[in-house]
Amino acid sequence: MRRRTVLAGMAAMPMMRAGMVFGEAPDGFYVPAEEGPQTQAFLQWPVSRAVHPDRAFLEILQETIADIANAIAEFQPVVMLAGAEHHGGARALLSEAVTLWDVPTEDLWTRDSGPIFVVNGAGDLAVRHIRFNGWGGKQVHEADGRIAERVAERLGVPLLPSPLQGEAGGVEQDGHGLLMAHESSWVIANRNPGMSRAEVEAALLAAYGAERMIWAPGVVGEDITDYHIDSLARFTGPGRVLMNLPDEPDLSDPFHRSALETHDILEAAGLEIEVIPEPNRRRVQSYDFVASYVNHFVCNGAVIAAEFGDRETDEIAIDALRRHYPGREVVTLNADALGEIGGGIHCATKEMPAV
Numbered sequence: 001m002r003r004r005t006v007l008a009g010m011a012a013m014p015m016m017r018a019g020m021v022f023g024e025a026p027d028g029f030y031v032p033a034e035e036g037p038q039t040q041a042f043l044q045w046p047v048s049r050a051v052h053p054d055r056a057f058l059e060i061l062q063e064t065i066a067d068i069a070n071a072i073a074e075f076q077p078v079v080m081l082a083g084a085e086h087h088g089g090a091r092a093l094l095s096e097a098v099t100l101w102d103v104p105t106e107d108l109w110t111r112d113s114g115p116i117f118v119v120n121g122a123g124d125l126a127v128r129h130i131r132f133n134g135w136g137g138k139q140v141h142e143a144d145g146r147i148a149e150r151v152a153e154r155l156g157v158p159l160l161p162s163p164l165q166g167e168a169g170g171v172e173q174d175g176h177g178l179l180m181a182h183e184s185s186w187v188i189a190n191r192n193p194g195m196s197r198a199e200v201e202a203a204l205l206a207a208y209g210a211e212r213m214i215w216a217p218g219v220v221g222e223d224i225t226d227y228h229i230d231s232l233a234r235f236t237g238p239g240r241v242l243m244n245l246p247d248e249p250d251l252s253d254p255f256h257r258s259a260l261e262t263h264d265i266l267e268a269a270g271l272e273i274e275v276i277p278e279p280n281r282r283r284v285q286s287y288d289f290v291a292s293y294v295n296h297f298v299c300n301g302a303v304i305a306a307e308f309g310d311r312e313t314d315e316i317a318i319d320a321l322r323r324h325y326p327g328r329e330v331v332t333l334n335a336d337a338l339g340e341i342g343g344g345i346h347c348a349t350k351e352m353p354a355v
Contacts, residue, residue, distance in 0.1 A: 027120075028121060028122075029128070029209055030175075032119055032175045033175025037353065039354045040078060041069075041076060041078050041350065042080075042081060042110050043068065043349055043350075044110045047082070068349065072299050072349070074302070076299050077097075078097065082100060083143075101154060103151060103154070110347075111347045111350055113145065113147050114168075115350065116128040118160065125155070125157050127148055129159050133165045133190075135226070164192060166192065169229075169343075169347050170185030170228045171208070172233065175235075176239070177210050177211035178211070180241075181214075182226070182258070184218030215265075216229075217258065222255065227255065230346050231290055231344060234294045237324070239270075243259075243263060243275050244276050244292055276293060276316050279314065281310040282308040283336055290343060292339075295344030303331070304333065305333075306334075
């Protein structure tokens with residue numbers, strides 16, 4: 001069997017270490033844990049030929065997004081965001097359980113360009129507006145940059161400002177006061193020019209209603225996201241993390257070196273960590289393919305995750321997801337098309353918490 005390591009730590013109340021500070025949400029709103037009850041899920045319909053010039057591959061991406069939406073719709077309501085002119089093509093691939101909203105889109109990364117939902121103790125719902133700017137101006141985002149405000153308007157909920165530019169895929173939160181992120185995705189001039197790490201941290205803590213932050217350096221400039229943490233490590237409960245790491249890290253690979261460094265930082269912070277292997281005998285072997293089991297989506301009653309054609313590691317991942325999310329069905333899909341463009345199922349989805 002390949003490596004499957006559990007590192008026991010102080011899961012419920014992680015220790016304060018260097019790189020962690022206290023903060024509070026001045027308006028009382030916070031982002032709840034992703035594994036909590038949800039009202040519905042949101043996805044975006046990819047349509048831009050400027051982003052995806054190969055029409056045949058764009059159609060494969062649309063089929064993949066439809067498969068994910070249809071899988072989630074077996075467990076809870078799903079909204080697909082798409083301009084009205086694209087509803088016919090989308091409907092042909094979507095189940096009747098998926099609702100279409102007339103919200104124009106370009107690409108499919110709802111985790112990054114979609115709304116960040118927050119709640120408060122009174123049961124109010126709002127959208128925190130961390131502005132999406134195309135991963136630092138690297139991609140067209142005329143429509144995607146307005147999705148959060150359009151969804152908030154459609155729902156009739158407040159749009160709460162934040163000084164930050166960035167993407168929710170670049171920060172992980174456990175819903176119990178703890179955040180973790182790679183500096184490379186946030187403390188960078190193409191998102192938050194002129195802001196120090198301390199200033200970015202304070203703004204993230206306020207935006208998410210969290211108290212503590214763990215930073216790891218990450219990798220700048222090697223991919224469009226500047227190494228979002230959600231393809232490497234995910235919170236699956238208070239202070240509990242599931243990570244995937246290569247069995248045999250290539251120390252000439254900046255992502256492998258960074259992944260090991262992030263692991264050591266999280267371990268030093270006292271988190272409870274389980275490590276599962278990345279797939280080895282996968283269907284797609286290209287260097288920049290993202291093969292992440294932890295880039296999964298948790299919904300009411302299920303976990304929607306990727307399988308990569310490596311029977312052994314696929315089974316290890318399924319077993320780990322069942323243990324981390326007891327009582328939920330684990331549904332696996334071929335989402336290779338997303339991996340080919342640098343992401344996964346979590347990147348393409350966004351949950352709306354129940355209030």
